[in-house]
Amino acid sequence: MLNYDLVVIGGGPAGMAAALRAHEKGVKKIIILERADSLGGILEQCIHTGFGLHYFGEELSGPEYAGRFITQVYDTDIDVKVDTMVLDISDDNVVTACNNFDGLLTIKATAVVLAMGCRERPRGALSIAGSRCSGIMTAGTAQKYVNIDGYMPGKTVVILGSGDIGLIMARRMTLEGAKVKAVCELMPYSGGLTRNIVQCLEDFGIPLRLSCTVVKTHGKDRLEGVTVANVDEHLKPIPGTEEYIPCDTLMLSVGLIPENELSKNAGVELDRITNGPSVDEYRQTVKPGVFACGNVLQVHDLVDYVTEESQIAGEGAARYIEGERADGEKVYTEGTNGVRYIVPQRINKNTDKDVKLYFRVGQVFRNVKLTVKCGDEVILSRPKKKMTPGEMENVLIKTDVIKRLPADSKITVSVEEA
């Protein structure tokens, strides 16, 4: 059995940032375990730009953004094992992994950072009727075929879901010579970033059909077309609005799900809304010494926020390794009235820093007030021109406020009329 102070599971931007920050804070023995054949995570296939505007103040491609962190990691004495899959985390933080050069690895860790990222929702989760022929794939899978393997997964494309990967792939496929016939979105608004709608669809004349879904797939061996239909306010297809669109490829960009099978098996409690672990302000889960950050914790739209969050987790892990325990009094957070969830879910009352609450709203809001309260006390209230589910929001709560709140009290964040 090997011994490490910190085992980081996942070598994407989250894992790397957490490992680097822990290293800066003086943690000696750190190892990153990554199942892909290189560090970088999903960024390696995101060859478009738009990464790093907040963090580096410049526009980088995915591999460039990841590359900066990869260089930093290899400049330190942080150990890295790629092509290595973690199979299990035991109750006492023994991590079991395997690869084809060491065989089975067992590592006793003082602290663990979960940074496994997320996966795309597959077709089955949508229950679209019709054929299960080839040519139906998630946008991320298509992206891998195009950007990593260098093959075209199709020539005429319909995209279901206007999440960011779908939008990016609409542009990518068009640039490669495919015809993207439509992007259909079930909701009356897009789930993607506004800038992606402009740069990936509008600039290429690709129609975005809101309140519209795919109701059936057609084709014997390879996809031949899809039937789309408009949906009513309950998101149910409206009979009579069906339209057949011939295409050989249906790409799905219908949501991301944090990959928490390992976490669940390790006894980490998950938040019902985020599907990620419930954590405190240092991103420590309910399991002592186990931290989580990046898309495994909550689905992010900007990698810059992932980096920020992961540095917090890395620092938390460093403090834990030095012996600090988060077993004192807590206050809890809750999203209400339009706010779907909040990360972190709880804050240690004796915390020594200001805490940013990250959250998403459940629908598009215009000219509203965002209010943070504890009981009847309004902690903070601020006007908001526009909030959309596609963009993560945050508010800062000051340390002195947290310190004076009663133990076990609840901080709520809600949307109110202006």
Add this chain to the structure above:
Amino acid sequence: MKYGVAVIGGGVVGALICRALSKYDISVALLEKANDVAMGATKANSAIVHGGFDAKTGTLKAKLNVRGTELMPEVCKQLNVPYRNNGSMVLAFSDSEAQTVKQLYQRGVDNGVPKLEIIDAERVHELEPYVSDEVKCALLSNTAGIVCPYELTIAATENAVTNGADFLRNCEVKAIRQENGAYILETTLGEIEAAFVINAAGNHSDEVSAMVGDDSVKLVSRRGDYYLLDKSFGYLADHTLFQCPNEMGKGALVTPTVDGNLLIGPSAVDQDDKDCTDTEAEGLDFVISKAFKSVPAVNLRGAITSFAGIRSHPTTDDFIIGWSEKSEHFINVAGIESPGLSAAPAIAEYVEKILLGKLECSLKESYTLSRPAPVRFRHMTKSEREALIKKNSAYGRIICRCETITEGEIIDAIKAPAGARDVDGVKRRTRAGMGRCQGGFCGSKVVEILARELGVDKNEITKFGGESKIIYERTK
């Protein structure tokens, strides 16, 4: 190519017949029009080994069901195929359904089904805590079980090929003529000669029978839609839970699968196209509404996929098995609708006996009835895994993260006798791509491994043969 016996159709029935015949000193071929075995009804069904109380007493269906269910555990053991004797229940939700349960019990007894019991609601809930509170009583069938139908078919084919049989894929029989007392099968692979022909062509057994001038097989196609739920919902049922058949139809079942998922379905909709396995929204809605009645906690949030299978219902309402009246050396094994999977081992035994009535042959000096267990990394202990990776490092590389499937297992599946040639073939043999992400992550890696092992370009790899290509030309 010239064979003693040509078995047409690589479903569970054809494969088990082929296996039974591979023991003898005759040349046997299994002819399948698809790129793999188990691509017809065998791929998409409820996977239940029925107790045997359903079919009318005295029918071939009833006899072969009871016998098949008796043989199934041993066959699965020999072939190392997952089988579980989980038992089944027919749930009654009203007094009239309670009557039906009594009738089914009596029919089961008449059919010779062992270990049947009628149990009260309290006992139902003891065994199945998630069954609806509306339940009144149930018929418990202790010999019923669940099996993986395509693994059974794949394993039987592997076993037959190991004994010397030929498996011919992409070999569709288009016409049959007779020359000099032998059959000439005109196929997509050219002409194949055979002294005896066994028609196990499933939904197409009517057409194949007609090829020798025998129009006695008449089939009606009936689609069944299903939802498969994630393993995290597997706890909702331990037994297979049926509903009472009534004038409105058979209802839907809720059952665990041998892999621990929860399966709900099927609908029953007549359709003209016997090959179209497209699911329909109405069928899927039917399934969920019915399943909900048995187990209210069933939730579509857990759905990982939906699929449909086509039953071929014979107008005679019984299996059609025996020598054709129109052609001397031609055996029909047709109209094998449910419980055809359960009956399959008995059908093979029965057909073997019929054939040996006309065909003289003896047992080979050496043959085997067992298929070695494939490596299953996910079921191994730590020390077994360690030893395995030491022996072959490909077992240390996990390809499918949802199901924990290694590269070594995928290579084994491709190299096996009658091995996988496409992505779905790898999936059925290893489970790679069957988990919650449904191949989102591992699909492209499986394509890569297939291309490498088969020595072709990646863009020649298909999902399930034919035109089901996954990727096209290289990017610019």
